[in-house]
Amino acid sequence: SLKDEYSLMKDLFPDIKGYYNRMNLGFAGGNNLGLEIATGEFIYFLNNDTLLPNDANNEILAMLEVFALDSRVGGISPKIMYYHPKGMIQFAGCTPLTSITLRNKQIGYREPDRGQYNNCAEIPYLHGAAMLVPNRIIKEIGVMSELFFLYYEELDWSCRIHKKYKLVYFADAYIFHKESASTGQDSPLKTFYLTRNRLLFAYRNRSGINRILAVFYLIGIANSIRLIKFVFSGMWKHVGAVCSGTWSGIKLFSKKNLS
Helix, strand or coil, X not given: CCCCHHHHHHHHCCCCXXXXXXXXXXXXXXXXXHHCCCCCCEEEEECCCEECCCCHHHHHHHHHHHHHHCCCEEEEEEEEEECCCXXXXXXXXXXXXXXXXXXXXXXXXXXXXXXXXXXXXXXXXXXXXXXXXXXXXXXXXXXXXXXXXXXXXXXXXXXXXXXXXXXXXXXXXXEEEXXXXXXXXXXXXXXXXXXXXXXXXXXXXXXXXXXXXXXXXXXXHHHHHHHHHHHHCCCHHHHHHHHHHHHHHHHCCCHHHHC
């Protein structure tokens, strides 16, 4: 049975504000629901499997100072560390996605933290596990698109913010992410949403010949290669997930889904 976990938390922490919803609205939908009751000048989006460090208050104040010093900053992500193994980086910034193949590099990924990424830098995308965004920016740009449901929604949102504002990796603040650093086997559900949402992201965030080439690459090359790998591995549920994800993505290609 579904538990009203918010009521249980409210009993323990009477000052918190929240909402219990029986429906799974996905990553964007859940965050957007929270935005309806959030009243702060700044909103710190954190995954439910993250932990703040002991000095979080001072680190957040330091991030707020970045916004105070530069009104062109539209969002900040801190350094993200794996909870286990200790001392391993998950995110210390990123490079832009390529125009056609939609590939990029997550800086510091799976590297031990030796202080090599302790400089703040402008980045093209925020990390969905930890994003600090001024409420005024959200009101201007709009909330995350709920079309994606799972994966790529924060990239899509970052693209919209980055058209007008700078995004920053802030090295002097960090969180711990309990997501495993091991490369476990993806589920068919994950394969479906990644397949579908890459296509949707390409359609919404590329235009002209780049959109055509990106969609052609994803369907004709990237998805075909994945299908061949899954067939030879006998992973038939993943084969079906790639096919259904591709078709579901194509069905979302319409003018109304461009904004």
